[in-house]
Amino acid sequence: MNHSAVCCCGKVSLVIQGQPIVKAICHCNDCKKRTGSAFGISIYVKNSQVTETQGSTSVYEVDTDVQQQRFFCTNCGTTIYWKVSNFPDLTGIAGGCFTDMDFIEPEYTISNENICSWVSLPSKLKTEITQASFQ
Numbered sequence: 001m002n003h004s005a006v007c008c009c010g011k012v013s014l015v016i017q018g019q020p021i022v023k024a025i026c027h028c029n030d031c032k033k034r035t036g037s038a039f040g041i042s043i044y045v046k047n048s049q050v051t052e053t054q055g056s057t058s059v060y061e062v063d064t065d066v067q068q069q070r071f072f073c074t075n076c077g078t079t080i081y082w083k084v085s086n087f088p089d090l091t092g093i094a095g096g097c098f099t100d101m102d103f104i105e106p107e108y109t110i111s112n113e114n115i116c117s118w119v120s121l122p123s124k125l126k127t128e129i130t131q132a133s134f135q
Contacts, residue, residue, distance in 0.1 A: 002051070005097035007078035012055030014081060014093070016045050021090060023104055024129060025121065028111035030064050034079055034094075038116045041095025043104055050081075050091050 006013045022044040031040030057071040057080070067085040072078060082092045095104040109115075109125040 003103050004099045005080060005093050006099060007055070007073040007076055007080050007097060009073060009076035009078075011075045012057055012073040012078070012080055013053070014050055015052040016049045016093070017051045018045075018049050020045050020104075022108065022129065023095070023106045024108035024110050025106045025125070026110050027113075027115040027119075029114060030062065031111070032114075034070070035096070038119055041104060041106060043093045043095050043098070044087070044090045045093065047089055047091050 002015050002017050004013055004015050020043045022042070024042050024044075025039050026042050027039045031042070032038065034040055056074045058074050059069050059071050062068045062070060068082050070079050070082040073080065078094070078097065080094055080097050084090070084092060095106075098104050107126060108129050109121050109127055110129050112127060
Protein backbone atom coordinates (compact mmCIF):
# COMPACT_ATOMS: atom_id res chain seq x y z
CA MET A 1 0.00 0.00 0.00
CA ASN A 2 1.20 3.52 -0.80
CA HIS A 3 1.06 6.50 1.55
CA SER A 4 1.52 10.17 0.62
CA ALA A 5 3.08 13.04 2.56
CA VAL A 6 2.48 16.63 1.42
CA CYS A 7 3.76 20.04 2.57
CA CYS A 8 1.41 22.83 3.72
CA CYS A 9 1.04 24.45 0.29
CA GLY A 10 0.87 21.15 -1.62
CA LYS A 11 3.83 21.87 -3.92
CA VAL A 12 6.11 19.18 -2.41
CA SER A 13 5.08 15.59 -1.88
CA LEU A 14 6.48 12.13 -1.54
CA VAL A 15 5.05 8.65 -1.70
CA ILE A 16 6.18 5.67 0.32
CA GLN A 17 5.37 2.05 -0.28
CA GLY A 18 4.65 -0.33 2.58
CA GLN A 19 4.87 0.08 6.32
CA PRO A 20 7.34 2.30 8.21
CA ILE A 21 10.24 0.88 10.17
CA VAL A 22 9.58 3.23 13.13
CA LYS A 23 6.71 5.56 14.08
CA ALA A 24 7.60 7.72 17.07
CA ILE A 25 6.71 10.84 19.00
CA CYS A 26 9.93 12.66 19.90
CA HIS A 27 10.12 15.22 22.70
CA CYS A 28 13.70 16.39 22.11
CA ASN A 29 14.25 20.13 21.86
CA ASP A 30 15.43 19.71 18.27
CA CYS A 31 12.11 18.17 17.17
CA LYS A 32 10.19 20.82 19.10
CA LYS A 33 12.02 23.53 17.19
CA ARG A 34 11.64 21.71 13.84
CA THR A 35 7.87 21.50 14.26
CA GLY A 36 7.14 24.56 16.37
CA SER A 37 5.18 22.24 18.65
CA ALA A 38 5.46 20.29 21.91
CA PHE A 39 6.88 17.26 20.05
CA GLY A 40 7.56 15.91 16.59
CA ILE A 41 6.07 12.84 14.95
CA SER A 42 8.81 11.02 13.08
CA ILE A 43 8.17 8.26 10.58
CA TYR A 44 11.21 6.29 9.36
CA VAL A 45 11.23 4.18 6.20
CA LYS A 46 13.93 2.46 4.18
CA ASN A 47 15.22 4.74 1.42
CA SER A 48 13.97 2.20 -1.14
CA GLN A 49 10.40 2.66 0.18
CA VAL A 50 10.35 6.28 -1.03
CA THR A 51 8.99 5.64 -4.52
CA GLU A 52 8.24 9.18 -5.66
CA THR A 53 9.14 12.77 -4.79
CA GLN A 54 7.74 15.87 -6.43
CA GLY A 55 8.35 19.57 -6.06
CA SER A 56 11.21 21.88 -5.25
CA THR A 57 13.03 21.46 -1.93
CA SER A 58 15.99 23.12 -0.29
CA VAL A 59 18.12 21.58 2.41
CA TYR A 60 19.76 22.78 5.59
CA GLU A 61 22.04 20.88 7.92
CA VAL A 62 21.77 20.51 11.68
CA ASP A 63 24.55 19.02 13.77
CA THR A 64 23.18 18.25 17.23
CA ASP A 65 23.76 14.75 18.62
CA VAL A 66 23.97 13.51 15.02
CA GLN A 67 24.25 15.26 11.67
CA GLN A 68 20.95 15.80 9.87
CA GLN A 69 19.99 17.10 6.45
CA ARG A 70 16.46 18.49 6.42
CA PHE A 71 14.58 18.96 3.17
CA PHE A 72 11.89 21.61 3.08
CA CYS A 73 9.48 23.16 0.56
CA THR A 74 10.97 26.23 -1.09
CA ASN A 75 7.52 27.83 -1.21
CA CYS A 76 5.98 27.29 2.25
CA GLY A 77 8.97 26.13 4.30
CA THR A 78 7.48 22.86 5.56
CA THR A 79 10.17 20.36 6.54
CA ILE A 80 8.86 17.24 4.87
CA TYR A 81 11.74 14.76 5.24
CA TRP A 82 15.30 14.36 6.52
CA LYS A 83 18.37 12.17 6.50
CA VAL A 84 20.27 11.32 9.71
CA SER A 85 23.94 10.36 9.62
CA ASN A 86 23.60 7.37 11.94
CA PHE A 87 20.81 5.84 9.78
CA PRO A 88 22.09 6.28 6.19
CA ASP A 89 19.69 3.67 4.77
CA LEU A 90 16.60 5.40 6.20
CA THR A 91 14.54 8.50 5.43
CA GLY A 92 12.72 10.31 8.21
CA ILE A 93 9.40 11.91 7.28
CA ALA A 94 7.34 14.46 9.21
CA GLY A 95 4.31 12.54 10.46
CA GLY A 96 1.99 15.52 10.26
CA CYS A 97 2.55 15.70 6.49
CA PHE A 98 0.89 12.35 5.78
CA THR A 99 -2.57 12.55 4.26
CA ASP A 100 -3.74 9.49 6.25
CA MET A 101 -3.29 10.35 9.92
CA ASP A 102 -4.49 6.92 11.14
CA PHE A 103 -1.56 5.35 9.29
CA ILE A 104 1.01 7.26 11.39
CA GLU A 105 -0.21 6.20 14.84
CA PRO A 106 3.01 6.20 16.90
CA GLU A 107 4.40 3.08 18.52
CA TYR A 108 7.13 4.84 20.52
CA THR A 109 7.59 7.95 22.64
CA ILE A 110 11.24 9.01 22.91
CA SER A 111 13.37 11.70 24.58
CA ASN A 112 10.82 11.64 27.38
CA GLU A 113 13.08 13.59 29.74
CA ASN A 114 12.02 16.67 27.72
CA ILE A 115 8.29 15.97 27.62
CA CYS A 116 6.11 19.00 28.40
CA SER A 117 4.39 18.53 31.76
CA TRP A 118 0.96 19.10 30.21
CA VAL A 119 1.35 16.38 27.53
CA SER A 120 -0.43 13.06 28.21
CA LEU A 121 0.18 10.06 25.98
CA PRO A 122 -1.36 6.59 25.74
CA SER A 123 0.31 4.10 28.09
CA LYS A 124 0.63 1.55 25.26
CA LEU A 125 3.50 3.53 23.66
CA LYS A 126 6.91 1.91 24.01
CA THR A 127 9.50 4.12 25.69
CA GLU A 128 12.67 2.25 24.67
CA ILE A 129 13.88 2.57 21.14
CA THR A 130 17.07 0.79 20.18
CA GLN A 131 19.24 0.49 17.10
CA ALA A 132 17.48 -2.84 16.45
CA SER A 133 14.14 -0.99 16.19
CA PHE A 134 15.44 0.58 12.97
CA GLN A 135 16.25 -2.74 11.28
